[in-house]
Amino acid sequence: xxxxxxxxxxxxxxxxxxxxxxxxxxxxxxxxxxxxxxxxxxxxxxxxxxxxxxxxxxxxxxxxxxxxxxxxxxxxxxxxxxxxxxxxxxxxxxxxxxxxxxxxxxxxxxxx
Amino acid sequence: xxxxxxxxxxxxxxxxxxxxxxxxxxxxxxxxxxxxxxxxxxxxxxxxxxxxxxxxxxxxxxxxxxxxxxxxxxxxxxxxxxxxxxxxxxxxxxxxxxxxxxxxxxxxxx
Numbered sequence: 420x421x422x423x424x425x426x427x428x429x430x431x432x433x434x435x436x437x438x439x440x441x442x443x444x445x446x447x448x449x450x451x452x453x454x455x456x457x458x459x460x461x462x463x464x465x466x467x468x469x470x471x472x473x474x475x476x477x478x479x480x481x482x483x484x485x486x487x488x489x490x491x492x493x494x495x496x497x498x499x500x501x502x503x504x505x506x507x508x509x510x511x512x513x514x515x516x517x518x519x520x521x522x523x524x525x526x527x528x529x530x531x
Numbered sequence: 532x533x534x535x536x537x538x539x540x541x542x543x544x545x546x547x548x549x550x551x552x553x554x555x556x557x558x559x560x561x562x563x564x565x566x567x568x569x570x571x572x573x574x575x576x577x578x579x580x581x582x583x584x585x586x587x588x589x590x591x592x593x594x595x596x597x598x599x600x601x602x603x604x605x606x607x608x609x610x611x612x613x614x615x616x617x618x619x620x621x622x623x624x625x626x627x628x629x630x631x632x633x634x635x636x637x638x639x640x641x
């Protein structure tokens with residue numbers, strides 16, 4: 420079956436603009452994660468959704484960041500009033516019955 | 532809190548064996564993952580250890596000692612394509628998510 424997909428693959432925006440990043444998890448996976456990865460760095464956890472439970476937002480770096488997951492499937496990560504330090508690759512992952520996470524190809528965000 | 536330590540960089544020779552260590556201090560530990568990430572690509576799953584001991588999967592093996600908070604990934608018969616970042620991650624299902632280390636960048640030289 421299809422893996423995790425993300426769109427867009429690349430996004431260039433101007434400082435102060437809002438951006439939306441989309442993630443389509445593997446069908447049937449109940450858990451969905453968003454991470455941020457700067458060049459040469461590890462994965463920075465942002466937010467975690469599990470089924471119908473309230474999301475774990477403990478990793479969101481500021482109130483400019485928000486995410487939602489509609490119908491337990493597709494998720495959108497929104498960054499408002501983007502700043503240059505938001506430039507990074509944003510990775511989405513999902514998991515099902517087994518705990519290992521399957522990652523999407525990521526969205527490379529560049530804030531000018 | 533969670534703390535995961537692994538070396539930042541390692542270099543090894545093609546055909547050799549390399550061991551990448553990971554130590555962790557976490558609560559609610561369920562298991563430990565290893566992921567491989569090639570430059571510019573997403574991480575891919577390599578292994579998941581729940582019980583103590585060594586698990587072998589082809590050229591790659593992963594070891595876990597829960598009492599010592601220690602794991603390693605062993606890569607045998609290194610190939611140039613093994614040059615990548617290797618991420619250690621703790622499965623902390625009590626918190627509902629995994630915590631990743633910063634990764635070890637392995638460079639395989641001819």
